[in-house]
Amino acid sequence: MSITNVILGAYLQSRMRRIERYMENPEEVQQYWFQKLISQAKNTDWGKSHDYKSIRNHKDFIKRVPVQDYESLKPYIERMMLGEKNVLWTGKTSWFSKSSGTTSDKSKFIPVSNEHHHHCLMKGCRDTLSIYYDNNPNANLFPGKGLVMGGNWERYDACPKTKYGDVSALMLNNMPALAKYFYTPDMKTALMDDWEPKIRRMAEISSKENVTNLGGVPTWTIVLFRTILEMTGKENMLEVWPNLELYIHGGVSFTPYVEQFRKFLPKDKVRFLEIYNASEGYFSVQNEKGADDMLLLLDNGVYYEFVPSTEWDREFPKAVSLEEVELNQNYAIVISTNSGLWRYMPGDTLKFTSKYPFKIKITGRTKHFVNAFGEEVMIENTDKALAMTCAKMNVLVHEYTVAPIYFKGNGKGGHEWLIEFEKPPLDLELFNDLLDQNLQRVNSDYEAKRHKDMALSRLIIRSLPAGSFSKWLKGKGKYGGQNKVPRLSNHRQYLEEILSVVD
Numbered sequence: 001m002s003i004t005n006v007i008l009g010a011y012l013q014s015r016m017r018r019i020e021r022y023m024e025n026p027e028e029v030q031q032y033w034f035q036k037l038i039s040q041a042k043n044t045d046w047g048k049s050h051d052y053k054s055i056r057n058h059k060d061f062i063k064r065v066p067v068q069d070y071e072s073l074k075p076y077i078e079r080m081m082l083g084e085k086n087v088l089w090t091g092k093t094s095w096f097s098k099s100s101g102t103t104s105d106k107s108k109f110i111p112v113s114n115e116h117h118h119h120c121l122m123k124g125c126r127d128t129l130s131i132y133y134d135n136n137p138n139a140n141l142f143p144g145k146g147l148v149m150g151g152n153w154e155r156y157d158a159c160p161k162t163k164y165g166d167v168s169a170l171m172l173n174n175m176p177a178l179a180k181y182f183y184t185p186d187m188k189t190a191l192m193d194d195w196e197p198k199i200r201r202m203a204e205i206s207s208k209e210n211v212t213n214l215g216g217v218p219t220w221t222i223v224l225f226r227t228i229l230e231m232t233g234k235e236n237m238l239e240v241w242p243n244l245e246l247y248i249h250g251g252v253s254f255t256p257y258v259e260q261f262r263k264f265l266p267k268d269k270v271r272f273l274e275i276y277n278a279s280e281g282y283f284s285v286q287n288e289k290g291a292d293d294m295l296l297l298l299d300n301g302v303y304y305e306f307v308p309s310t311e312w313d314r315e316f317p318k319a320v321s322l323e324e325v326e327l328n329q330n331y332a333i334v335i336s337t338n339s340g341l342w343r344y345m346p347g348d349t350l351k352f353t354s355k356y357p358f359k360i361k362i363t364g365r366t367k368h369f370v371n372a373f374g375e376e377v378m379i380e381n382t383d384k385a386l387a388m389t390c391a392k393m394n395v396l397v398h399e400y401t402v403a404p405i406y407f408k409g410n411g412k413g414g415h416e417w418l419i420e421f422e423k424p425p426l427d428l429e430l431f432n433d434l435l436d437q438n439l440q441r442v443n444s445d446y447e448a449k450r451h452k453d454m455a456l457s458r459l460i461i462r463s464l465p466a467g468s469f470s471k472w473l474k475g476k477g478k479y480g481g482q483n484k485v486p487r488l489s490n491h492r493q494y495l496e497e498i499l500s501v502v503d
Contacts, residue, residue, distance in 0.1 A: 023357035088340025116339035124282025149216025215248035301338035306331035372404035385438040396422035
């Protein structure tokens with residue numbers, strides 16, 4: 001083991017002890033951050049208008065500040081982007097994370113203060129490494145190189161000192177100088193904005209490096225793998241990177257991609273680690289080998305609340321604190337952060353699998369579900385049903401999206417799936433039947449609606465040509481970075497747009 005790993009291991013062990021303390025005393029650390037956030041923001045414009053000086057506890061907070069969405073914070077964020085100080089957070093914020101917004105054509109710009117960068121985003125990275133090394137004492141990531149499938153950043157025309165881009169690009173651009181030594185490719189290549197030449201350049205550079213760990217959205221990682229294998233003539237990625245031992249993924253469910261990654265990385269030595277690192281913050285990380293849930297990071301500059309599913313459609317939804325949550329219930333996450341997001345609901349949904357420590361599973365989005373007929377189908381359901389079906393029929397799926405088929409006349413409703421196959425089924429009709437059956441197995445509400453075809457007809461699959469989803473994303477200016485195909489929608493807008501591109 002290298003001296004670098006010895007020194008790093010000692011540091012990460014000390015960080016692991018802090019993680020273990022808040023696993024045992026979660027309310028204590030959350031109360032610390034609540035008080036710290038309120039105190040720091042009391043003299044901002046937002047803090048003054050919501051009388052933060054009088055807030056003593058969570059009940060006061062609820063009375064002063066209703067749950068927010070992006071539109072309610074947008075006027076304040078626009079002022080911050082123009083260089084105004086002390087608006088939502090103390091001082092001036094120069095960096096903004098750009099979220100493409102899969103439910104809207106308009107981008108969202110999330111403030112990233114210096115405190116948030118250091119005490120949420122970068123601390124989340126350190127926590128991830130701490131947990132990984134704690135679970136794998138013989139890990140040997142360094143002095144090998146790490147690779148992250150990052151996006152790009154640019155200057156804001158109305159105020160050139162303001163910069164915005166994918167959260168991955170902001171983290172890469174602002175990482176410590178020492179960390180950049182262990183990263184490939186160079187920053188100029190990593191932050192290119194045109195993804196097609198960028199992927200090729202990344203492949204040319206990184207294929208010659210000793211890459212031991214990588215991270216990124218699965219879709220773009222697969223594109224990079226294919227490019228490298230085409231370029232090198234190798235059979236799999238372990239022939240290119242024999243010391244690769246860790247792939248960190250997040251952003252979308254990894255379930256539909258597992259089989260593809262096992263072909264690229266055919267040995268069990270490569271470990272897969274899930275994280276929840278969004279534009280708004282670094283929130284959780286898988287902390288146990290083989291687990292399908294993640295530890296909620298409670299000491300990273302974020303105060304958490306949770307809105308039960310029964311409240312999602314209300315104008316003023318009620319949120320519960322961490323100690324009030326129940327296991328296996330769907331919640332929308334609500335965050336107050338050291339970037340000035342106050343009781344902000346990003347739209348991600350989750351359920352708790354454990355308390356003390358608090359562990360979660362991502363279930364989807366408040367606006368990314370299909371519930372046109374009371375079936376309440378979440379991304380978690382479709383991912384699982386699809387994975388079961390693919391495993392049974394030896395099929396690989398590249399991308400998919402689902403939308404409702406509305407009632408017409410005396411006809412029944414149903415679901416329409418657009419699927420781009422990596423390895424298509426020999427019998428699409430049989431695949432269709434089995435997928436419908438598996439979706440019934442994993443969602444009792446869907447099963448009830450499908451009983452004897454009384455309410456819903458069997459789902460319909462349309463197989464799309466290779467590149468269809470990428471072509472649609474390009475047409476919307478959302479190609480690359482953290483842009484993702486919306487898996488589920490309770491309307492047909494995306495589905496019809498994709499079909500029109502294919503036609």
